Amino acid sequence: MFCSRCGSKLEPTSRFCSSCGAPVAMESPSYPPPFATGQLLRPRNNRMIAGVCAAFAQRYQWDVTIVRIITALICLSGAGALAYLIAWIIIPEEPYALPT
Ligand SMILES: [Zn+2]
Numbered sequence: 001m002f003c004s005r006c007g008s009k010l011e012p013t014s015r016f017c018s019s020c021g022a023p024v025a026m027e028s029p030s031y032p033p034p035f036a037t038g039q040l041l042r043p044r045n046n047r048m049i050a051g052v053c054a055a056f057a058q059r060y061q062w063d064v065t066i067v068r069i070i071t072a073l074i075c076l077s078g079a080g081a082l083a084y085l086i087a088w089i090i091i092p093e094e095p096y097a098l099p100t
Pocket residue numbers: 003004005006007008017018019020021022
């Protein structure tokens with residue numbers, strides 16, 4: 001890495017430039033992407049059929065078992081199965097977790 005002010009080569013561990021003293025821009029710490037918040041994604045694990053229930057449970061911090069029970073009840077009522085299929089199609093799948 002290099003100093004953004006003077007261009008001197010820096011040690012990867014240094015926090016300040018040894019030439020000009022400018023603080024080194026720290027790269028954001030690498031931690032797993034926050035799948036638990038934000039976008040609605042179908043997780044690749046912890047899924048029963050297509051991960052639709054798990055997606056909603058993960059997105060809204062619900063209990064996945066309760067989501068599945070409610071989904072099953074809605075599906076039994078008729079239109080729910082169609083809604084599940086639509087959710088299956090429109091909710092994107094979670095990207096593969098990259099090896100760290
Ligand atoms: Zn510098």
